[in-house]
Amino acid sequence: MSGIFQKVTGFCTNCGSILPPLRDTGGITCYACSQQFNPNSLIDVNSIVQYTIHFNYRKAKQYQEEKDENQEEGPVVERKCPKCGNQRMSYATLQLRSADEGQTVFYTCTKCKFKESENS
Template sequence: MATDDKPVCFETDPGFCPDCGSILPLLGDRGGVTCYACERAWGPEVFGDMAMTYTIEFNNENTYEWSKHKDDAEEEADGPIVERKCPQCGNEQMSYATLQLRSADEGQTVFFTCTKCKFKETENS
């Protein structure tokens, strides 16, 4: 198992150094690894039959179908909708978004957008 022909100290799970028990780094370009703790070199067999797999899932064309059936106000909203009267047109619903623009010990800034006329206002909370 070891590339330097020294005996191993103990049995470990795949991905751990059989000499010192530390977590091994991922396999290098040449298929081997060197333990960061004890600096002993190991071949790919130290990982056993461990395998890394990646799954990438893509949305299909019907993923956002539900959004086509909402009210016009909600469909065009810039964020979550709250009951807040627009000072410009009197509409009772506004969407909002928050950002931390000031220092960490101060409150956040809330940006409101009217769902009807798109009037924007801010509030420091």
């Protein structure tokens, strides 16, 4: 019966049961069949994934400049700004109060950047 299961990290190759977490002292013993494993024997070197993250500061800065030029901070609705009378305001919502109460909507005028909030 030994070795009938595929070698997958975290599972016993003898009975297929999930293996307990690795302890500080090393060695893993299957709870179901009591087979003992060396931690290194369970790691498949071919399955290790390596990746590199490339940060592109220039593109991020360019995106922020385009966002600043656009001047809208979110979805836009037809709502009159109390300060300048503009008919378009962007909005964002947050749940600031209890879960059983409504959300808070923050509006920003697309023209003068006046901000106001409303509890819905």
